[in-house]
Amino acid sequence: MTVTVYIPRDSSARAVGADEVAVALTAEAARRGDEIRIVRNGSRGMLWLEPFVEVEVDGTRVGYGPVQAGDVAALLDAGLLTGADHGLKHGAVDDLPWLARQDRLTYARMGVIDPLDLADYETHGGLAGLRNAVAMTPQEVVDAVSASGLRGRGGAGFPAGRKWQTVLSAPGDTKYICCNADEGDSGTYADRMLMEGDPFTLLEGMTIAGLAVGATHGYIYIRSEYPDARDILNAAIGAARTFGWLGTDVLGSGRAFDINVRMGAGAYICGEETSMLDSLEGKRGMVRAKPPLPALEGLFGKPTVVNNVLTLGSVPFVLAEGADAHASRGLDRSLGTQVFQLAGNIKQGGVVELGFGVTLRELVEDFGGGTASGRPIRAIQVGGPLGSYLTPDQLDLPMEYETFAAAGAMVGHGGIVVHDDTVDMAKLARFAMEFCSEESCGKCTPCRVGSTRGVEVIDRITAGDDRAGNLTLLLDLCDVMTDGSLCAMGGLTPMPVLSALTKFPEDFGLTAQEVTS
Amino acid sequence: MRSWSFDVKRLTLGEMTERSLSEIAGGASLEAADPTSARVRAVAEARSAEPGPLLEILHDVQNEFGHLPESTTPVVAEVLNLSRAEVHGVISFYSDFHTAPPAEVTVAICRGEACQAVGAEALADYAKSRLGVDVGAHAKDGSVGLEQIFCFGNCALGPTASVAGRLHGRVTAERLDALIDDAQAGGSSS
Numbered sequence: 275m276t277v278t279v280y281i282p283r284d285s286s287a288r289a290v291g292a293d294e295v296a297v298a299l300t301a302e303a304a305r306r307g308d309e310i311r312i313v314r315n316g317s318r319g320m321l322w323l324e325p326f327v328e329v330e331v332d333g334t335r336v337g338y339g340p341v342q343a344g345d346v347a348a349l350l351d352a353g354l355l356t357g358a359d360h361g362l363k364h365g366a367v368d369d370l371p372w373l374a375r376q377d378r379l380t381y382a383r384m385g386v387i388d389p390l391d392l393a394d395y396e397t398h399g400g401l402a403g404l405r406n407a408v409a410m411t412p413q414e415v416v417d418a419v420s421a422s423g424l425r426g427r428g429g430a431g432f433p434a435g436r437k438w439q440t441v442l443s444a445p446g447d448t449k450y451i452c453c454n455a456d457e458g459d460s461g462t463y464a465d466r467m468l469m470e471g472d473p474f475t476l477l478e479g480m481t482i483a484g485l486a487v488g489a490t491h492g493y494i495y496i497r498s499e500y501p502d503a504r505d506i507l508n509a510a511i512g513a514a515r516t517f518g519w520l521g522t523d524v525l526g527s528g529r530a531f532d533i534n535v536r537m538g539a540g541a542y543i544c545g546e547e548t549s550m551l552d553s554l555e556g557k558r559g560m561v562r563a564k565p566p567l568p569a570l571e572g573l574f575g576k577p578t579v580v581n582n583v584l585t586l587g588s589v590p591f592v593l594a595e596g597a598d599a600h601a602s603r604g605l606d607r608s609l610g611t612q613v614f615q616l617a618g619n620i621k622q623g624g625v626v627e628l629g630f631g632v633t634l635r636e637l638v639e640d641f642g643g644g645t646a647s648g649r650p651i652r653a654i655q656v657g658g659p660l661g662s663y664l665t666p667d668q669l670d671l672p673m674e675y676e677t678f679a680a681a682g683a684m685v686g687h688g689g690i691v692v693h694d695d696t697v698d699m700a701k702l703a704r705f706a707m708e709f710c711s712e713e714s715c716g717k718c719t720p721c722r723v724g725s726t727r728g729v730e731v732i733d734r735i736t737a738g739d740d741r742a743g744n745l746t747l748l749l750d751l752c753d754v755m756t757d758g759s760l761c762a763m764g765g766l767t768p769m770p771v772l773s774a775l776t777k778f779p780e781d782f783g784l785t786a787q788e789v790t791s
Numbered sequence: 792m793r794s795w796s797f798d799v800k801r802l803t804l805g806e807m808t809e810r811s812l813s814e815i816a817g818g819a820s821l822e823a824a825d826p827t828s829a830r831v832r833a834v835a836e837a838r839s840a841e842p843g844p845l846l847e848i849l850h851d852v853q854n855e856f857g858h859l860p861e862s863t864t865p866v867v868a869e870v871l872n873l874s875r876a877e878v879h880g881v882i883s884f885y886s887d888f889h890t891a892p893p894a895e896v897t898v899a900i901c902r903g904e905a906c907q908a909v910g911a912e913a914l915a916d917y918a919k920s921r922l923g924v925d926v927g928a929h930a931k932d933g934s935v936g937l938e939q940i941f942c943f944g945n946c947a948l949g950p951t952a953s954v955a956g957r958l959h960g961r962v963t964a965e966r967l968d969a970l971i972d973d974a975q976a977g978g979s980s981s
Binding site: 285286288289290321322324457458459460461462463465466498499500536537538539540541542553554555556557558559574615616617618619620623624646647655659689691692693694697701702705709712713715 | 842843844845846847849850877880881884885886887888901902903904905906907908909912940941942943944945946947948949951958959960961
């Protein structure tokens with residue numbers, strides 16, 4: 275009997291040897307006369323166990339990991355194909371506490387299905403949301419998204435329904451759906467994983483958005499660092515066109531919607547929505563002033579929905595299960611779930627989807643298991659390179675937009691980067707400025723020039739050159755950057771810098787008193 | 792650090808006249824003697840009807856030639872009815888576009904915070920000393936180049952490096968050595 279074996283084709287899994295495992299298993303099984311069928315699924319998100327191999331035994335998937343090519347022969351000897359015991363065996367995957375404790379809505383099919391098998395997608399609940407949307411009026415779809423409380427998952431947390439309503443109400447025949455897949459923040463990879471592991475969910479969310487606002491064309495702007503995701507998306511789009519989903523007649527509705535993938539070219543700033551629009555238009559990715567809002571004058575000057583991958587990826591659930599199912603999760607005004615990403619110096623790095631309100635401690639300690647080095651945690655950066663550094667005494671903060679904002683931090687895209695006690699926070703503060711000078715689009719002087727001056731001033735402080743005078747200068751510079759930049763690049767770079775400075779003054783050769791006075 | 796190199800050629804008066812004339816003539820005479828320009832034009836024209844196609848065209852040209860040949864700016868500008876300054880501005884804005892041929896093997900190290908938390912800076916320093924080149928530079932013989940990348944999206948399994956276009960996680964100095972040796976030997980690293 276043919277045994278089905280799942281080996282992720284997620285690029286993180288491939289980066290630690292998943293392809294080699296697939297090759298070795300194919301060869302070794304053939305040599306032994308074992309009949310196997312290998313499915314290259316998405317990752318379950320337990321990245322520290324990658325390559326994570328699953329074997330289907332009597333309808334149950336049994337997991338082994340991390341498996342290297344060199345382990346394959348011994349695993350087969352032990353009885354891998356019957357789910358037998360082995361040092362790398364973790365047991366029935368659905369029962370693993372790490373997964374069972376999660377509340378996966380957006381990531382419901384992640385790692386479960388064959389990413390490019392539309393039948394598999396439908397069997398696992400795919401297209402239910404779109405089929406519902408097809409039967410609704412555009413206003414009803416927008417109302418459902420508004421009622422769900424869904425907020426932009428890309429970081430800003432803007433209510434998706436309000437944005438869609440603006441585009442729906444905007445006059446004009448030509449409108450666009452633009453998916454921001456320029457996931458450039460270090461510590462975030464949930465967009466990439468969804469695109470690689472369950473691309474149809476994104477396409478379904480975009481199609482629903484198109485029907486809702488009256489757009490017939492969508493673009494996915496994906497960063498060039500994600501070539502695997504791009505290839506999978508293109509293949510998924512091809513399959514959806516053949517199926518009669520994308521194209522001139524979406525699932526027989528008589529309405530048209532199609533999607534194209536466009537690739538960025540190595541500019542972090544193009545993750546900012548207006549830069550992304552300029553880049554999609556084939557220009558330098560320069561930030562635009564707002565207003566006009568992209569919802570009214572976006573791509574090629576037309577009304578445009580710009581949403582992040584996970585925002586659009588959350589929409590099918592809302593339309594399939596109803597707005598209330600989404601709104602019943604989360605905390606206060608942060609409704610639904612967020613796909614949190616554990617990264618950096620973390621023992622059990624990976625993806626945790628849970629309702630907003632879970633504490634940082636539950637994520638970092640319970641799921642993450644603390645640092646990979648085994649040393650104490652010293653700093654945690656939440657929300658990407660522009661997010662504040664938090665200290666271990668802030669671990670009980672609930673992951674929720676407003677609470678974090680009140681604490682001078684941001685949830686952002688849900689990326690959590692852990693540093694142990696060997697970290698030099700002055701170096702990271704300097705890096706934040708260096709990164710800004712490297713990636714600034716150059717439009718606003720405080721960002722373009724201020725970041726370079728910021729590197730120099732931090733260097734002078736750490737070198738002990740007129741510390742007091744240069745500290746005043748740095749604080750002043752951060753003020754100017756915060757207030758004098760059009761977008762978050764220049765405006766938020768002071769967040770990591772100032773949080774490092776105030777929480778870890780000793781790394782700069784300063785005392786707490788000097789920093790706060 | 793991005794390093795952009797521009798070829799500043801000193802042209803004789805005769806060459807300048809010849810060049811301007813060929814440009815006035817729509818570049819056709821230049822292309823008759825230059826298959827590269829002709830090919831760039833074909834690539835550009837294949838997409839010129841798409842909305843805002845400049846980045847897509849530049850990607851296509853670079854995929855074909857490994858870099859953007861000198862004729863890219865004038866030819867693409869003409870096909871899209873843009874000024875050369877606009878095309879040059881786009882090429883120089885994005886760090887992916889290269890106006891000189893790439894090294895035979897490119898080593899790219901992630902310097903994102905998540906990779907820094909597990910030793911990416913030490914790995915980058917090691918790569919510099921091992922390869923004898925700075926970040927953003929090529930070895931003199933063109934055999935190898937070193938680049939920095941801000942995030943490959945492999946943030947749970949860093950440090951991350953890409954060698955000859957393949958992504959690798961949990962990279963140690965020894966592993967990087969093996970990957971580079973393998974790539975330079977022309978093998979497919981595992």
